[in-house]
Structures are given as structure tokens and as C-alpha cells.
Amino acid sequence: MIRIKGHWPVKCTVNGEMVTLIARPGDTLLRSLREQVGLTGAKSGCENGDCGACTVLVESLPVKSCMMLTVEVDGKSIVTIEGLKGTEIQEAFHENGGFQCGYCTSGFVVNAFALLEEKPFADDEEKKNWLSANLCRCTGYEGIKRSVDAAQKKVQKRDKDA
The missing domain is CATH 3.10.20.30 (Beta-grasp domain)
Known part of the structure; x- marks a missing residue:
């Protein structure tokens, strides 16, 4: 350099x-x-x-x-x-209301994408631990959890069909 x-x-x-x-x-x-x-x-x-x-x-x-x-x-x-446009996780957040004000959403989406690429069959405890690196200050985490669960099903199906 x-x-x-x-x-x-x-x-x-x-x-x-x-x-x-x-x-x-x-x-x-x-x-x-x-x-x-x-x-x-x-x-x-x-x-x-x-x-x-x-x-x-x-x-x-x-x-x-x-x-x-x-x-x-x-x-x-x-x-x-911006590089995750059209991915299962981004679509799932949109479809399942995984955001409120949207400020924290990009961090959750990126982190959840990495989780599902690394561990597509992660259990609830693994998902909770992985996503604990992100904070949402304006709502509970149910919409986020729903979105990650929905994306996980899509990723598992994609990997099975591949």
C-alpha cells in the first residue's frame, strides 16, 4: 500500500x-x-x-x-x-413486516443473511444468539423473528432444490 x-x-x-x-x-x-x-x-x-x-x-x-x-x-x-437486493432475507423482511422505523433494518438483514448462509438449519437459540448483535430501539423483535424464520424456510428450500 x-x-x-x-x-x-x-x-x-x-x-x-x-x-x-x-x-x-x-x-x-x-x-x-x-x-x-x-x-x-x-x-x-x-x-x-x-x-x-x-x-x-x-x-x-x-x-x-x-x-x-x-x-x-x-x-x-x-x-x-444494497448488495443483498432480491435475497430471501430481504424479501422476507418486506413480506413479514420485519421493520418499524427502518433504521436498524439493514443491520438485521445483513446479519440474518450471514447467519442463514452459514447455518441454514439454525435453531431458535442460535438465531437469537446470532441476532443479539443488533438492537431495535422502537419495537419488539417479533416481526424480525418472523422475517428470519420465513427467510430460513426459503433458504432451506433453495438449498434442497439446488
Whole structure:
């Protein structure tokens, strides 16, 4: 990586497209995705890793992008909520009312997508533990749980038919 006057070029893949981010000292992945790539689905909720509204996938693993420095993703693959359009989990959240105000929704969708890709037959306890990394401040979690359960059935059917 070549340093250019306090800035570092960071080459990575975002939603399947190669991009070069220009990282300044202290820039978080969340800030770079929002300001440089224009992907605003990941939200800044707490800026300390507690709420999960900023969750994205880095190398298929859910990470809180407010806690990851941009320079850490050099050469890596990133998927944001915008890259999950048309997936079973996104459709299930829409069909089952898995959101209220919508602020936390992208984090839940990204995290649930990672869960179902990793463990399509996760039991209720595994789903609860996995999704506990995300907070919803305006409602209970029933709509979210319903959405994840519905998506899980779709993923299981997809995998069975494949």
C-alpha cells in the first residue's frame, strides 16, 4: 500500500464491484462506504459497535463497520445491504413486516443473511444468539423473528432444490 500525503488508497470489492477508497487516518469503513461510494444503507447508530445498524459483510462475515478502519479492508470483499437486493432475507423482511422505523433494518438483514448462509438449519437459540448483535430501539423483535424464520424456510428450500 502506497501512502499519499496522509491518505492511503484501499482497493477492495464492494457488492461485486472493484473500488479504490482513499483512507485518511481514523476513517471507518462505515464513513468510507457512505461518503465515497454513496452506499447509505448501513447506518451510524452508536459509533461504538453496540447497536449493529452499521453491519456489513467483510469476507462473508458480519462486522460493525463503525468499528473497522477502512485500511483494514484492503484486498477484501465487502457486501452491504444494497448488495443483498432480491435475497430471501430481504424479501422476507418486506413480506413479514420485519421493520418499524427502518433504521436498524439493514443491520438485521445483513446479519440474518450471514447467519442463514452459514447455518441454514439454525435453531431458535442460535438465531437469537446470532441476532443479539443488533438492537431495535422502537419495537419488539417479533416481526424480525418472523422475517428470519420465513427467510430460513426459503433458504432451506433453495438449498434442497439446488
